[in-house]
Amino acid sequence: METTLAPSKEKKELIRRIERSSGTEISRCYQCGKCSAGCPASSGMDYTPRQVIRLLQLEMVDEALRAGSIWLCATCEICTTRCPRGVDVASLMDALRREAWRRGMITDRRVAVFNDVFLKSVARFGRVFEAGLLLEYNLKTGQLFKDTELGLPMLQRGKMHPLPTIIRGHNAVRQICDRVQRMEAEERCE
Amino acid sequence: MRIAYYPGCSLETSAAEYGLSVAKTAQILGIELQELPDWSCCGATSAHSTSRLLSIALPARNLALAEQEGLDLLAPCAACYNRFRATERRLRRDAGLLRQVAEAIGMEYTATSRTVSVLELLAGSVGLEAIASKVRRPLEGLRPACYYGCYLVRPGEYTGFDDPEYPQSMERIMQALGAEPVAWSHQTECCGASLATTRPEVGLKMAGEILTSAEERGADSIVTACPLCHMNLDMRRGQVQKLLGVNITLPVYYITQLVAVACGETPESVGIDRHFVEAAGRIAMLPAGDGSTAG
Ligand code: SF4
Numbered sequence: 001m002e003t004t005l006a007p008s009k010e011k012k013e014l015i016r017r018i019e020r021s022s023g024t025e026i027s028r029c030y031q032c033g034k035c036s037a038g039c040p041a042s043s044g045m046d047y048t049p050r051q052v053i054r055l056l057q058l059e060m061v062d063e064a065l066r067a068g069s070i071w072l073c074a075t076c077e078i079c080t081t082r083c084p085r086g087v088d089v090a091s092l093m094d095a096l097r098r099e100a101w102r103r104g105m106i107t108d109r110r111v112a113v114f115n116d117v118f119l120k121s122v123a124r125f126g127r128v129f130e131a132g133l134l135l136e137y138n139l140k141t142g143q144l145f146k147d148t149e150l151g152l153p154m155l156q157r158g159k160m161h162p163l164p165t166i167i168r169g170h171n172a173v174r175q176i177c178d179r180v181q182r183m184e185a186e187e188r189c190e
Numbered sequence: 191m192r193i194a195y196y197p198g199c200s201l202e203t204s205a206a207e208y209g210l211s212v213a214k215t216a217q218i219l220g221i222e223l224q225e226l227p228d229w230s231c232c233g234a235t236s237a238h239s240t241s242r243l244l245s246i247a248l249p250a251r252n253l254a255l256a257e258q259e260g261l262d263l264l265a266p267c268a269a270c271y272n273r274f275r276a277t278e279r280r281l282r283r284d285a286g287l288l289r290q291v292a293e294a295i296g297m298e299y300t301a302t303s304r305t306v307s308v309l310e311l312l313a314g315s316v317g318l319e320a321i322a323s324k325v326r327r328p329l330e331g332l333r334p335a336c337y338y339g340c341y342l343v344r345p346g347e348y349t350g351f352d353d354p355e356y357p358q359s360m361e362r363i364m365q366a367l368g369a370e371p372v373a374w375s376h377q378t379e380c381c382g383a384s385l386a387t388t389r390p391e392v393g394l395k396m397a398g399e400i401l402t403s404a405e406e407r408g409a410d411s412i413v414t415a416c417p418l419c420h421m422n423l424d425m426r427r428g429q430v431q432k433l434l435g436v437n438i439t440l441p442v443y444y445i446t447q448l449v450a451v452a453c454g455e456t457p458e459s460v461g462i463d464r465h466f467v468e469a470a471g472r473i474a475m476l477p478a479g480d481g482s483t484a485g
């Protein structure tokens with residue numbers, strides 16, 4: 001019996017953590033499905049937004065963290081805007097993504113790699129270096145020629161710079177990233 | 191009027207013509223843009239998908255800079271605008287988080303900054319009458335579909351200046367310029383955002399639905415105030431057409447490009463010739479206007 005109780009306690013704690021991080025309560029959801037009906041990405045999802053919440057209500061938190069949906073969510077906020085129970089579904093999807101990232105439970109590498117490369121670019125230069133970002137993203141996801149047909153026309157139209165802009169405060173931005181990481185490691189924030 | 195200005199990363203690169211046209215529009219309307227010294231990236235979706243504290247700290251560094259200037263902050267990029275508004279709202283209500291953020295950014299910040307979008311600036315602070323009084327070449331006969339996307343209007347608690355489901359500020363601005371915006375269903379649908387990069391089979395379909403809907407409603411163009419929406423509807427048009435097997439020639443304008451053109455600026459001066467989908471032709475078809483400030 002104990003072996004089944006212990007994980008359940010752990011799961012409850014994890015679900016509470018996700019609720020705190022998202023600032024929303026999953027028990028408020030009465031499963032009407034309005035969020036899923038308006039979700040522009042639901043057609044490509046394994047679990048609709050309503051189903052993701054149901055998984056959490058049933059304490060199937062592993063399944064929720066492994067849902068491909070959390071990586072397909074575009075944070076368009078339609079679900080949150082329309083929920084009749086005031087559930088912040090978009091924020092919940094966001095919190096699940098962060099938790100999955102933290103635990104290395106990444107169902108969709110492409111999105112996770114994009115986020116990682118993006119933030120590294122910001123930490124390094126203070127601003128996003130678009131050309132470098134796309135190149136690195138392609139390399140890391142093994143899609144060498146993805147979007148390359150856009151590169152030359154962008155350069156010709158002055159819509160892409162071959163070199164990064166490095167702001168004077170790039171060290172300040174790097175320090176912000178480092179301090180946040182430290183504060184998170186010390187679990188002083190969620 | 192003086193306002194602090196945060197261009198954001200994309201207005202310097204992929205949305206260069208948005209940056210150009212915001213500057214022109216400000217000049218026409220007598221607004222002095224004071225660019226934030228040494229601004230940094232807002233962190234966008236990648237930050238809030240990865241770390242809650244980082245997603246607030248990266249905007250907060252810029253908001254702290256704006257607070258020092260003591261001016262409202264203009265953020266033309268809808269995504270930056272949304273992150274800034276979310277940060278301001280959260281930090282106003284959570285003193286504990288505000289302390290953590292101040293520690294993370296190593297700067298003083300009291301959450302008194304106020305970020306505004308281009309729509310708020312035009313329809314609110316400047317006002318429709320003031321805009322109409324500057325029009326030299328009315329956009330007569332232009333039938334744009336006003337496209338807001340997500341970040342300008344949602345969530346309503348952060349943005350709050352227009353209705354999240356049925357916004358009208360962009361339509362009113364277009365009318366002040368002499369255009370006849372169409373009524374359509376996809377005003378606030380999502381363009382697919384970065385899914386067009388990471389999951390094109392889903393993201394490009396979303397962009398395609400917006401284009402199809404605008405065309406079906408008889409629009410002859412689309413207007414946007416978001417670099418990400420513009421990228422997906424304009425720069426990725428070829429990819430959308432290939433995936434969906436459609437051929438849609440609607441040009442996509444930034445709202446500030448149309449303000450500038452209606453006030454007598456040339457299309458080239460605001461980068462209308464730099465789009466991927468041909469956009470200068472529809473402007474050339476407009477009646478000549480009084481030409482008093484043209485060229
Ligand atoms: S709209 Fe709200 S109440 Fe309805 S299923 Fe979605 S989260 Fe639950």
Ligand code: SF4
Binds near residue numbers: 049072075090
């Ligand atoms: S925020 Fe995410 S889950 Fe909610 S409607 Fe948009 S894409 Fe769907």
